[in-house]
Amino acid sequence: xxxxxxxxxxxxxxxxxxxxxxxxxxxxxxxxxxxxxxxxxxxxxxxxxxxxxxxxxxxxxxxxxxxxxxxx
Amino acid sequence: xxxxxxxxxxxxxxxxxxxxxxxxxxxxxxxxxxxxxxxxxxxxxxxxxxxxxxxxxxxxxxxxxxxxxxxxxxxxxxxxxxxxxxxxxxxxxxxxxxxxxxxxxxxxxxxxxxxxxxxxxxxxxxxxxxxxxxxxxxxxxxxxxxxxxxxxx
Numbered sequence: 001x002x003x004x005x006x007x008x009x010x011x012x013x014x015x016x017x018x019x020x021x022x023x024x025x026x027x028x029x030x031x032x033x034x035x036x037x038x039x040x041x042x043x044x045x046x047x048x049x050x051x052x053x054x055x056x057x058x059x060x061x062x063x064x065x066x067x068x069x070x071x072x
Numbered sequence: 073x074x075x076x077x078x079x080x081x082x083x084x085x086x087x088x089x090x091x092x093x094x095x096x097x098x099x100x101x102x103x104x105x106x107x108x109x110x111x112x113x114x115x116x117x118x119x120x121x122x123x124x125x126x127x128x129x130x131x132x133x134x135x136x137x138x139x140x141x142x143x144x145x146x147x148x149x150x151x152x153x154x155x156x157x158x159x160x161x162x163x164x165x166x167x168x169x170x171x172x173x174x175x176x177x178x179x180x181x182x183x184x185x186x187x188x189x190x191x192x193x194x195x196x197x198x199x200x201x202x203x204x205x206x207x208x209x210x211x212x213x214x215x216x217x218x219x220x221x222x223x224x225x
Contacts (some may be wrong), residue, residue, distance in 0.1 A: 017189050039154030043201050048098065051186045051201055055099040055131075058171040058183070062132050064079055065178055067118055072215055 078110065078128050080086070090124065091190055091197045097200060098186075103129060106197070113199070117217075119167060121188070133167040134182050139216040145187055145202040163193045169186030171210065180217070181210035 004012060011021040018040065021033035032043045073085050091106045105124040117138050123129035136143055139153035145166075158164055166189050168182045190197040 005170075038150030039202065041151070047185075047201060050209055051183070051199070052099040053187075054171060054183055055097055055169065057173065058131055058169045059129050060171075062170070062172045062175075063175050063177075066175075067132070067172075068116060070116075070177065 075107075075122075075124055076127050076172060077122055077130065078108050079130050079148065080122070083107075083109075084120070084126070089195070091121075091195050093197050093199070095198065097131075097188075100126075100129065108133075118170070121167075130172040132172070133188065134170045134213075136168050136182055136184070136213065139200065140184075141215060143207075145188075145200075145204055145207060146182070147189070147200055151198065151200055152189070155189060155191035155196040158191055158193055163191055165192060169199075178214050179212065180214045182209075182213050184208050184211045185209045 006012065006022045008022050008025050011019050013019050016042050019035040021035070022030060023033045024031040036042055073087055074082055075085060076082050078151045085107045086221060089107060091108055093104050093106065095101065096103050099125075101183045103125050104121045106121045107124060109120040109122055117135045118131040119135070121131040121133055152158075152164060155164065168187050170180060170182050185204070186199050186201045186209065188197060188199045
């Protein structure tokens with residue numbers, strides 16, 4: 001991991017098209033802005049991890065027959 | 073092309089119908105090629121997304137609109153465009169991934185927060201995480217399934 005120290009108003013550029021800005025600092029909260037190409041998604045990590053975990057649960061064996069029976 | 077699946081046995085697939093997730097699916101980033109399968113029961117809202125690269129991986133999908141008439145996830149137009157060209161809005165379809173923990177159907181939940189979008193012209197797909205924080209990652213839809221008819225989510 002690359003660790004950089006930035007002040008409010010500073011930014012970081014990733015590759016040639018993603019920019020991360022420090023928009024503000026208040027106590028232990030940092031307001032971060034991200035400029036990225038249109039099709040690059042940006043998410044809070046905890047949300048991404050929740051989706052990831054849910055997808056992993058979703059592949060466990062589901063009894064196909066019972067699902068079909070829901071509609072008989 | 074024939075593949076051996078865990079749930080459906082040997083299945084014949086048309087290569088032109090293979091759906092490609094260019095970034096894979098969160099948790100399964102290395103799996104990019106899937107085939108979409110219908111349930112044979114006419115009224116069933118369930119479908120299956122079967123991995124071609126790992127035959128043990130099958131996602132159960134659901135068309136929730138039949139049960140949740142006001143489901144309207146906000147999806148960035150740029151994300152839609154990343155799936156390639158479309159002639160009409162109907163070229164993009166949306167399904168949600170279903171989870172059934174411990175095979176208890178009453179705990180069946182559907183991920184409203186992160187729908188899967190498929191462009192039917194380009195066959196590109198992506199799971200999109202929406203900004204609607206009020207849409208649950210686990211929405212327990214069993215009661216709506218049994219009731220049938222219009223519901224609010």
